[in-house]
Amino acid sequence: MNSEFDLIVIGGGSSGMMAAGRAAENGARVLLLEKNENLGVKLLITGKGRCNITNNELNKNNLVDFYGKKGRFLFSAFNNFDIKDVINFFAKRGVATKTERGARVFPVSDKSRDLLDVLINYLRENKVKIKTNAEVKVIKFNNSEISSVVLKNGDEYSAKNYLVTTGGKSYPLSGSAGDGYKWLAKMGHIIIEPKPALCSIIIKEPWIKELEGLSLKNVQINIFQTNSHVKTGKKVDSRFGEALFTGNGMSGPIILDMSKNIGELLASGQVYLEIDFKPKLDFKTLDKRLQKDFLESKNKQFKNSLDQLLPKKIIPIFIKLSKINSAKKIHAITKEERKIILHLLKNFKLNISQVSGFERAIVTAGGVDLKEVDSKTMKSKIINNLYLAGEILDIDAPTGGYNLQSCWSTGFTVGENFKTK
Ligand SMILES: Cc1cc2nc3c(=O)[nH]c(=O)nc-3n(C[C@H](O)[C@H](O)[C@H](O)COP(=O)(O)OP(=O)(O)OC[C@H]3O[C@@H](n4cnc5c(N)ncnc54)[C@H](O)[C@@H]3O)c2cc1C
Incomplete structure (x- = not known):
């Protein structure tokens, strides 16, 4: 069994890649496990291949309102990494953005591929160990602590901390088939019934x-x-x-x-x-x-x-x-x-x-009960060495780039827990 990691990230979507990259940039040794052959499959199809990465709503009070009553949970995450930070993150790495009707922000190139390339480079530059075709089947835990994860092929990995970013249940062909909910329910987390939204x-x-x-x-x-x-x-x-x-x-x-x-x-x-x-x-x-x-x-x-x-x-x-x-x-x-x-x-x-149904829904409403997650760190209040980010959380918003913004912000926030440099 391999235990050389500070953090194992399960799920290489938008939130998982952002979290893994940021944690590694902060000095953590990170392993990213993704069940698909490639990272960011869903990101590629967002915005009909153009990716509406965020919404240029710069007032944080207005921004949280788009997420309904649960929006306030995102205040700290937005303070850590807000809309301007997202735009600057990609601009600094060569992807300029433009703002369209309804303050929707897209890459100037209209290609979500460009954003994915930035994220993959970010992971590589910061020496994140990436394993694709690596489907997690079991999360072993005892005494409120995860001890290891077991892959479909039997390989087992352990780390000091774990992040579950397996997304929701929508567009299951992209990889997000609701695996995370089952593990988390077993560990004692309340899962608010997932329902298709934006469909x-x-x-x-x-x-x-x-x-x-x-x-x-x-x-x-x-x-x-x-x-x-x-x-x-x-x-x-x-x-x-x-x-x-x-x-x-x-x-x-x-x-x-x-x-x-x-x-x-x-x-x-x-x-x-x-x-x-x-x-x-x-x-x-x-x-x-x-x-x-x-x-x-x-x-x-x-x-x-x-x-x-x-x-x-x-x-x-x-x-x-x-x-x-x-x-x-x-x-x-x-x-x-x-x-x-x-x-x-x-x-x-x-x-x-x-x-x-879920087959064609853009997002999943429902997910991990926010009461059981510390909004400042995205740390589970049930399991000591577990973090949660992205669509797996019980938070969703209308179209317009808000759903990805919450993935970038919650993912980045997890990475901020690993400042060693
Ligand atoms: C067609 C479509 C268009 C969209 N367009 C937009 C848009 O323009 N703007 C916007 O803001 N939002 C958009 N969204 C929503 C947005 O894409 C999602 O909210 C966001 O990608 C969720 O990110 P995530 O990292 O939480 O999960 P995901 O991106 O779903 O990533 C989860 C990852 O976990 C992996 N995984 C799952 N189970 C396992 C396992 N057992 N072991 C290992 N890995 C596992 C999956 O393969 C997947 O890669 C769109 C969604 C769809 C479906």
């Missing part, structure tokens, strides 16, 4: 597949819940921005951000959404605009009159739902029919059957 939703209407690939900009999506007591939907959430139709439902930033809420609502009732294609115009103003448009195209057929109002792909479905004869001349459209059109433009209803 697409499945829509009941069978014609939804005809809209696949259509993206919507500047729409408002309102979420409603009904149950046996409340038959007319109660509005429970609402977002403005971009959305996207998939083969069987919807995705895109505003859907992803509402998906955690939708998942919880589905557990206690029926849930549907309404798309407002013209959120900046109230009913009255939109009606005026419609009347003006119709006057200008009074001799057109109904089916040829909607191009200015809606994306092309959705028009055939819109016409079907309106039940207005598609060949009807605009001048023959009645006031009642105009009301139907208005209603569909402002309240285009779709019934939600479910949120998609």
Whole structure:
């Protein structure tokens, strides 16, 4: 058995690599164990291969709010390594960043590969011993202390300290299949039930597949819940921005951000959404605009009159739902029919059957109960020589770079415990 290490890091994702690099930079002898053939598999697919590394929200009070009630747990980690530190960390190593809409920060190159290369060099420069194809199967522990870890191939390693950064359960093909939760539960940690978050939703209407690939900009999506007591939907959430139709439902930033809420609502009732294609115009103003448009195209057929109002792909479905004869001349459209059109433009209803599962979820909500982790050091309060960082913690945030920021900050914070130089 090998026991030459100060720290064994289990999981070579964003938080594990940051922690291992920083601990080694501080003078620790570090072994990094990763079950995949390569490090940072998930990092490579973030932001559709562009990696939204952080969010340029420089006010720490505002920043923690994005993580909900649990955000305050991150204060110390953000003080150790904040947004500017992340940007400088990569800039110093040759990867410049740019800030896009919604303060989202990306590498100028639009390549997450560049960030991964920086992290791998950081590990090598600081002499972290890296073992890939090294799947941890068992963590041995007694008397509130870990004694060693055993790999799938039987190799056993021990160190003074251990860090579990095996991520959540989302996108299991990337390697994060929830292994860490099992070990930690055995050691006595409370695991808040992991649930998929930031995921697409499945829509009941069978014609939804005809809209696949259509993206919507500047729409408002309102979420409603009904149950046996409340038959007319109660509005429970609402977002403005971009959305996207998939083969069987919807995705895109505003859907992803509402998906955690939708998942919880589905557990206690029926849930549907309404798309407002013209959120900046109230009913009255939109009606005026419609009347003006119709006057200008009074001799057109109904089916040829909607191009200015809606994306092309959705028009055939819109016409079907309106039940207005598609060949009807605009001048023959009645006031009642105009009301139907208005209603569909402002309240285009779709019934939600479910949120998609872990397979395609961007993050996992739930994880190690934060009450059992010291927020200043990321040290477990249950096991003496254990640290925790990254998505395995019960913390998650909307899209925008916040999830990676918490990985960088919590990972770095673990590394700060190993200052020997
Ligand atoms: C498609 C997609 C796009 C995303 N885009 C963004 C984005 O643009 N911005 C953003 O902020 N967030 C984004 N996220 C979320 C973000 O990627 C994660 O929150 C973050 O990568 C989690 O980092 P982690 O280090 O905690 O875990 P992971 O990156 O999941 O790393 C965990 C590592 O542990 C390894 N491991 C697991 N079990 C074992 C074991 N038994 N033995 C050894 N190793 C093990 C895994 O193989 C994996 O490499 C995205 C996620 C997905 C899925």
